[in-house]
């Protein structure tokens with residue numbers, strides 16, 4: 001690991017001042033992903049701006065029909081926080097599926113959403129793939145068993161975050177502080193497809209800091225579930241996951257649905273097809289099955305990842321069946 005400068009910021013303004021306008025300077029939160037990348041040599045940074053000592057970024061608060069979750073909130077805190085448990089159970093379920101207790105104690109919510117791809121070609125320092133500035137996605141012709149079945153061109157990595165699909169299904173907004181001030185946008189709109197930018201997964205630039213999330217309180221009649229399939233029962237990234245957040249009226253008719261898939265696309269994949277299939281329908285066994293079929297109707301398998309289509313279909317059907325009650 002190369003030596004680097006470590007700058008400890010105590011306010012967001014101090015952190016913004018210490019950040020540069022290129023990726024030689026990086027934001028350091030829990031460090032569970034960034035330091036690993038630096039040790040592996042896939043990231044070379046000259047300076048890290050450590051934001052862990054900024055108290056305002058660690059708070060979880062209730063306000064104006066929203067729950068605000070500071071960027072530095074630990075993933076384990078989400079699991080334990082009474083407000084999150086009462087209002088956003090789907091987020092608690094997703095948090096409980098992340099890695100191991102030790103990593104959940106170190107890893108932050110923003111760090112989880114902004115973690116870099118786990119694609120084995122991207123993570124190999126000797127392989128300069130498209131995402132690292134090369135010309136080719138090696139997974140396209142290599143081992144693509146963990147790769148995307150949606151939106152795979154020109155890079156087929158998958159979004160590794162368990163929290164991101166749940167936050168998108170809840171309609172979360174993010175607050176971003178940068179050189180031009182602070183602004184807010186839907187989390188879903190921060191993501192960049194490989195076609196838009198094969199090197200970055202989101203719109204944050206090197207001088208931006210994600211300061212927090214604002215999550216609208218789900219309306220009465222809403223319920224959600226997060227399910228994840230992985231190869232091993234101990235810590236492992238999702239082969240596929242689904243965050244399903246559904247609102248029904250007194251008649252069990254769906255008035256709104258958020259079906260967001262993880263581990264199967266470069267970004268959290270909002271399944272418009274499944275959502276359309278559910279809209280205005282009673283949540284019957286047939287409708288759950290039809291929505292699961294619709295969720296994978298546009299999936300495209302590569303040579304080694306065809307199993308993900310059946311797996312995703314089954315997860316969606318199982319999640320919706322749980323929501324039928």
Ligand SMILES: Cc1cc2nc3c(=O)[nH]c(=O)nc-3n(C[C@H](O)[C@H](O)[C@H](O)COP(=O)(O)OP(=O)(O)OC[C@H]3O[C@@H](n4cnc5c(N)ncnc54)[C@H](O)[C@@H]3O)c2cc1C
Pocket residue numbers: 026027028029030031032033034035036071072097098099100103106107108109110111112113114115116160161162163204208209210211235236237238
């Ligand atoms: C063995 C292992 C197993 C794992 N399994 C899972 C799993 O099953 N599911 C899952 O979802 N994740 C998993 N992870 C990933 C883990 O959850 C992340 O490493 C962790 O959440 C990252 O949070 P952090 O605070 O440590 O981020 P850091 O490592 O500090 O940062 C990660 C990235 O985000 C940037 N960043 C962080 N915070 C901000 C901010 N506020 N503003 C701007 N940029 C920021 C950093 O510059 C860096 O690029 C696993 C990790 C490991 C090592």
